[in-house]
Amino acid sequence: xxxxxxxxxxxxxxxxxxxxxxxxxxxxxxxxxxxxxxxxxxxxxxxxxxxxxxxxxxxxxxxxxxxxxxxxxxxxxxxxxxxxxxxxxxxxxx
Amino acid sequence: xxxxxxxxxxxxxxxxxxxxxxxxxxxxxxxxxxxxxxxxxxxxxxxxxxxxxxxxxxxxxxxxxxxxxxxxxxxxxxxxxxxxxxxxxxxxxxxxxxxxxxxxxxxxxxxxxxxxxxxxxxxxxxxxxxxxxxxxxxxxxxxxxxxxxxxxxxxxxxxxxxxxxxxxxxxxxxxxxxxxxxxxxxxxxxxxxxxxxxxxxxxxxxxxxxxxxxxxxxxxxxxxxxxxxxxxxxxxxxxxxxxxxxxxxxxxxxxxxxxxxxxxxxxxxxxxxxxxxxxxxxxxxxxxxxxxxxxxxxxxxxxxxxxxxxxxxxxxxxxxxxxxxxxxxxxxxxxxxxxxxxxxxxxxxxxxxxxxxxx
Numbered sequence: 010x011x012x013x014x015x016x017x018x019x020x021x022x023x024x025x026x027x028x029x030x031x032x033x034x035x036x037x038x039x040x041x042x043x044x045x046x047x048x049x050x051x052x053x054x055x056x057x058x059x060x061x062x063x064x065x066x067x068x069x070x071x072x073x074x075x076x077x078x079x080x081x082x083x084x085x086x087x088x089x090x091x092x093x094x095x096x097x098x099x100x101x102x103x
Numbered sequence: 104x105x106x107x108x109x110x111x112x113x114x115x116x117x118x119x120x121x122x123x124x125x126x127x128x129x130x131x132x133x134x135x136x137x138x139x140x141x142x143x144x145x146x147x148x149x150x151x152x153x154x155x156x157x158x159x160x161x162x163x164x165x166x167x168x169x170x171x172x173x174x175x176x177x178x179x180x181x182x183x184x185x186x187x188x189x190x191x192x193x194x195x196x197x198x199x200x201x202x203x204x205x206x207x208x209x210x211x212x213x214x215x216x217x218x219x220x221x222x223x224x225x226x227x228x229x230x231x232x233x234x235x236x237x238x239x240x241x242x243x244x245x246x247x248x249x250x251x252x253x254x255x256x257x258x259x260x261x262x263x264x265x266x267x268x269x270x271x272x273x274x275x276x277x278x279x280x281x282x283x284x285x286x287x288x289x290x291x292x293x294x295x296x297x298x299x300x301x302x303x304x305x306x307x308x309x310x311x312x313x314x315x316x317x318x319x320x321x322x323x324x325x326x327x328x329x330x331x332x333x334x335x336x337x338x339x340x341x342x343x344x345x346x347x348x349x350x351x352x353x354x355x356x357x358x359x360x361x362x363x364x365x366x367x368x369x370x371x372x373x374x375x376x377x378x379x380x381x382x383x384x385x386x387x388x389x390x391x392x393x394x395x396x397x398x399x400x401x402x403x404x405x406x407x408x409x410x411x412x413x414x415x416x417x418x419x420x421x422x423x424x425x426x427x428x429x430x431x432x433x434x435x436x437x438x439x440x441x442x443x444x445x446x447x448x449x450x451x452x453x454x455x456x457x458x459x460x461x462x
Contacts, residue, residue, distance in 0.1 A: 042255060043189065043192065043255030043256040043257060044252065044254075044255050044256075045192060045252075045253060045256075045389075045390035045406075046321075046324065046390045046391060047247070047324070047327065047328065047331060047332075047390070048247075048252055048390075050331075050332060051247060051248075051331070054331075054332065069187070069189075069258075070185070070187055070189075071185050072319050075319075078106040079108065079112075079334070079336070080332060080334070082106065082107070082108045083108075083333075083334075087105070088105070088106040089104060089105050089106065090104050090106055091104070095187070095258065099106075
């Protein structure tokens, strides 16, 4: 009985966490794929001005990935990168 | 995968800059014109002449450095899986901008890379070039902040990305085979006759192409990134080239400070500045300096390949219409062309800034 309760409780709190993230964890997305240097960083810079907690930036080449990462890290964001087909999806989080 | 600021980036680009500076001075030692270990503008112009697209006999020679730069970049990009054929971002616009960048460079008698090498040789006329260059970059940055964009490029077929490097191999073959229809400046006929041996030039180009691809070296980006983002990485790279070439020149006795009597240069400060201002402005609109365009073309970027063709077309036009400067100074036609260039680039920049940027 106790085990079943703790499973239910865990499931309940996971659901609450998920819904909170969906509502308050705004993930503004910047699609900078195919853009010439230095547009990916400019678009990122402009978007970061809105001061949200997290952003997704999509680029399609290593140089842009490096430039956006470097810029975001200098602005104090944590950067994680996921490769999807030929593109790089960067997640910037304060 | 978490990203962190790499502590290696800055030392790597400074190291590359030091080596590139040494290679540039070495090329002069081995026969290249003075203060011209590398000059993307001059070398594309010389190649254009050798192929018969202009008839200025003093500057006709297929420069293997250009071939090396493209192939060096291509080989490294293939090895590191960075070779990505892409294109379709306003190619005709880029071709035209490229033409005017070349016209600006030939007004000054050097591309941004040669501007650095001229400074390293003590050619103080290049200071005016640098001032103009910075002004041109600031003009470009103005439009970038207004949302200037030539829109995105798209993935292209592998063959489409590979054609340009293959064409460069073909041009190298023409140099080595030297059929009768390829022009070579006569000995003592001008800068076109001054060149290092083919193998030396080619290897130098390959090495610099590899390093420039790896470090994303770009003369325009260097200044632009400091102004836009406070980012010094690229600029440190070309300061390293300047210091390294300066020391190399002093060691070999090539350092000759002054304004008058500088090799393949003129003393008209205003037009040195305006020429490089046009080049700097155009390069910001293109997303990179001529060296960077060659490297990107080697990576499969067909928009950059088109830009290089535009630079070559600009060289042909410059010599056929009498726009290029000489040691005596700028020509009247050249001045008109530079003014027209500013007007054209401002229109291109304004028209392409009028869309609301999609954030």
